[in-house]
Amino acid sequence: MEFAIASGVGVLVASGIYLLLRARTFDVILGLTLLSYATNLLIFSSGRAVVGKPPVLHAGVDPTLANYADPLPQALVLTAIVIAFAMTAVTVVVAMRNHADLHSDHVDGHEPETPGPKRDGDVQA
Amino acid sequence: MMQHLVLAPIVLPLLTGAILLLLERRHDVRVLRVGAWIGLALLLAVSVALLAQAARGDITVYLLGDWPSRLGIVLMLDRLNALMVLTTTLLAIPALMYACAGWDRRALHFHALFQIQLMGLNGAFLTGDIFNLFVFFEVMLIASYGLLLSGARGERISAGMHYVVFNIAASTLFLIALGLVYGMFGTLNMAELAMRIREVAPEDVALARATCGLLLVVFCAKAAMLPMYLWLPETYARAPAAVAALFTIMTKVGLYAVLRTGTLLFGEGAGAFAGFARDTLLVFGMVTMLLGGLGVVGALRLRISAAYLVLLSSGTLFVAFALAQPGTIAAGLYYLPHSCFAAAAMFLIAHIVQRERGHVGDRVLPAAPPMPRLTGLLYLLVAISAVGLPPLSGFIGKFLLLAAVPPEDTGWVYAAVLGSGLLALVGLSRTGTRLFWRTTEIDDEVDGGDGDAPAAAPPPPAQDAPKVRGLEIAATLVLIGYGVAMTVAAAPILRYTSAAATQLLSPDDYVRDVRGTTPQIREP
Numbered sequence: 228m229e230f231a232i233a234s235g236v237g238v239l240v241a242s243g244i245y246l247l248l249r250a251r252t253f254d255v256i257l258g259l260t261l262l263s264y265a266t267n268l269l270i271f272s273s274g275r276a277v278v279g280k281p282p283v284l285h286a287g288v289d290p291t292l293a294n295y296a297d298p299l300p301q302a303l304v305l306t307a308i309v310i311a312f313a314m315t316a317v318t319v320v321v322a323m324r325n326h327a328d329l330h331s332d333h334v335d336g337h338e339p340e341t342p343g344p345k346r347d348g349d350v351q352a
Numbered sequence: 353m354m355q356h357l358v359l360a361p362i363v364l365p366l367l368t369g370a371i372l373l374l375l376e377r378r379h380d381v382r383v384l385r386v387g388a389w390i391g392l393a394l395l396l397a398v399s400v401a402l403l404a405q406a407a408r409g410d411i412t413v414y415l416l417g418d419w420p421s422r423l424g425i426v427l428m429l430d431r432l433n434a435l436m437v438l439t440t441t442l443l444a445i446p447a448l449m450y451a452c453a454g455w456d457r458r459a460l461h462f463h464a465l466f467q468i469q470l471m472g473l474n475g476a477f478l479t480g481d482i483f484n485l486f487v488f489f490e491v492m493l494i495a496s497y498g499l500l501l502s503g504a505r506g507e508r509i510s511a512g513m514h515y516v517v518f519n520i521a522a523s524t525l526f527l528i529a530l531g532l533v534y535g536m537f538g539t540l541n542m543a544e545l546a547m548r549i550r551e552v553a554p555e556d557v558a559l560a561r562a563t564c565g566l567l568l569v570v571f572c573a574k575a576a577m578l579p580m581y582l583w584l585p586e587t588y589a590r591a592p593a594a595v596a597a598l599f600t601i602m603t604k605v606g607l608y609a610v611l612r613t614g615t616l617l618f619g620e621g622a623g624a625f626a627g628f629a630r631d632t633l634l635v636f637g638m639v640t641m642l643l644g645g646l647g648v649v650g651a652l653r654l655r656i657s658a659a660y661l662v663l664l665s666s667g668t669l670f671v672a673f674a675l676a677q678p679g680t681i682a683a684g685l686y687y688l689p690h691s692c693f694a695a696a697a698m699f700l701i702a703h704i705v706q707r708e709r710g711h712v713g714d715r716v717l718p719a720a721p722p723m724p725r726l727t728g729l730l731y732l733l734v735a736i737s738a739v740g741l742p743p744l745s746g747f748i749g750k751f752l753l754l755a756a757v758p759p760e761d762t763g764w765v766y767a768a769v770l771g772s773g774l775l776a777l778v779g780l781s782r783t784g785t786r787l788f789w790r791t792t793e794i795d796d797e798v799d800g801g802d803g804d805a806p807a808a809a810p811p812p813p814a815q816d817a818p819k820v821r822g823l824e825i826a827a828t829l830v831l832i833g834y835g836v837a838m839t840v841a842a843a844p845i846l847r848y849t850s851a852a853a854t855q856l857l858s859p860d861d862y863v864r865d866v867r868g869t870t871p872q873i874r875e876p
Contacts, residue, residue, distance in 0.1 A: 247521065252513070259520050266527040273535035300534060303483060307527055310490050314520050317497055325513050328506050334517065336510035 232272050239265035252322035252332045259318060263311035267304050274300035357405070358414040358429050360398040361437050361474035365391060369467030376464065385452050388463045392444060395470065399438040406434035407848060409855070411862055413480065413869040420874075421480075421866050422544050428480040428866065431852035432685070436477040436608055439689040442834060443601050443696060444470055449827040450700055451594035459502040459592065469495035469598065476605050480866060482533065482567075483540045485609060486526050489574070493519050496602065499595045500587065508590045515587040522573045522580075529566035536560055543866035546616050546859055550623045557624050564617070568610065568629055575606025576666050577633075578640045585647065588659040593703030596655070597696035597831075603666050604688055611673045611681070615856040616863075630674045634761075637670025638768035645775025654705055654714040654787065657779055658698035661738050664772055665691030671765060672753050679756025681853035686846055687749030690838055694738040694746060697831035701731050704824060705787060716783050728788040730828050735780040737835045740773050745838040752846070 239261050246258030274297030282298035284290055329336040368391030372384050412429040456462040472492025479485050501512045534540055537548045552560050573580040588596050618628035644664030651657035672684030706714040708723055740746035750769060757765045838845060
């Protein structure tokens with residue numbers, strides 16, 4: 228199971244970074260989402276991979292990690308998911324505005340081979 | 353009651369922000385301004401009270417929900433935190449003044465976002481737990497996206513896109529580091545971490561080093577260290593002036609985290625981790641400084657040079673904190689508020705200049721119309737302070753830093769600090785000369801180069817330029833006033849920062865206080 232989780236995290240991170248580097252807003256958003264999935268899996272597994280054990284205490288069972296799943300990473304993952312979700316929403320809005328204003332889905336606002344709109348600092352002295 | 357005061361810098365802006373959000377549907381912006389100022393006044397009172405409490409030298413630990421520190425969330429207050437919270441509040445006052453001169457009418461939800469940003473900043477400074485550091489980083493960043501992008505068009509959106517994506521990627525890296533930290537050490541509380549990092553098994557040292565390294569990379573990215581600074585100049589230069597002024601403290605959050613982890617986790621008693629990454633931080637800090645100086649020289653717009661001044665101060669602080677001597681940390685903590693105020697004042701002046709010059713904006717070009725004397729005078733004062741010339745506070749900070757550098761490091765550090773200072777001096781003098789002295793028309797500039805005398809009888813400023821309001825000048829004057837006050841009151845401030853440095857360099861007291869604080873009602 229450790230191998231499956233580790234390779235899952237690895238594949239997600241690799242795909243996420245590839246998409247991030249594509250420099251298209253939609254791909255970048257997908258890449259960030261994949262990265263956040265990978266992170267969530269990683270945090271989840273930081274409490275060690277266990278199967279069939281509850282994270283909540285039961286009467287009559289010793290309160291040690293041998294009998295329970297670690298509840299803290301699950302709480303952390305929940306926080307991380309919420310934050311990543313909000314951040315994705317923000318990025319989508321910014322990307323849509325970017326596209327609407329600059330008519331390009333490149334993250335720089337213009338294609339690399341074409342010169343961008345005239346910058347403020349470019350005036351000749 | 354007093355024990356709950358530590359919570360106030362977080363709860364107060366949150367409540368103010370929430371109330372302002374409710375009010376803004378029905379009420380005029382003037383009502384919002386009154387609300388925002390009441391919130392800020394209360395926050396100032398709380399910050400001063402906390403500073404007075406911390407100045408007594410004891411570390412206050414606040415257990416949220418009364419859970420023991422190893423299980424629950426702790427807030428804590430020592431001299432460093434109290435100083436940072438007060439700096440944030442002091443910086444927020446002129447930023448809000450400047451925004452009240454008109455920007456807050458144009459930007460949606462400005463006042464609510466401003467308060468939430470303050471909450472994130474204060475929370476990041478006060479928390480004693482790495483995961484909450486992450487959460488407050490995010491609160492701060494979400495508010496900053498809103499402040500940066502509300503009302504934005506075109507170029508600013510494109511700069512905002514870079515800023516948002518970069519910060520989300522850095523936050524993801526932060527989470528990865530946190531996952532590894534929890535997997536390695538089984539805790540996210542900084543005091544517990546400081547204990548457990550000393551007991552790392554030899555076979556785990558490599559993995560633990562990678563984990564801590566990742567954490568530091570994230571903090572350095574937030575503080576705009578050398579390879580990871582590219583987002584900063586464009587973003588800060590395109591942010592609205594009031595927002596850019598507040599943003600100058602955001603890079604300091606990363607520096608605060610570096611200092612906190614550097615002294616607490618990687619202090620002298622940390623075994624295999626004593627002095628972890630200090631040499632690397634020192635080298636990169638020096639290069640960042642020089643790069644900041646070069647950026648000031650090469651900037652084509654005044655705002656870009658202000659952004660590079662932020663970078664320069666980040667580099668200086670990295671050097672001060674990486675040397676980890678009591679003297680350098682004390683000098684760094686004196687320099688930190690000063691550099692925030694100076695850079696913020698520069699952003700405000702850049703905006704004033706931009707509007708007074710009409711279509712030329714804040715480009716560094718010799719062009720009409722001539723500027724009012726007052727603006728030139730303000731620029732001169734801020735430039736002196738930012739570069740670190742006597743008599744203002746920048747000089748004291750840099751001088752103390754140089755005086756405290758240990759003898760074996762003097763060569764490189766002196767060269768970097770003085771060299772970057774010289775570059776910034778050259779850059780800002782050139783900018784000032786072109787903006788304020790050579791104010792003839794561009795067409796007459798063919799002879800160029802011989803630095804004309806100040807225009808003898810300047811014609812009145814162009815009528816089409818929007819008028820600069822008194823409140824905006826006043827905001828800049830407040831920032832300069834802070835610098836003067838820091839110069840006049842240098843001795844008490846330095847006593848405080850020296851005590852803060854001593855407190856930081858004895859992490860054992862901190863660990864003992866956090867672990868020794870027990871729940872009052874709950875049975876552990």
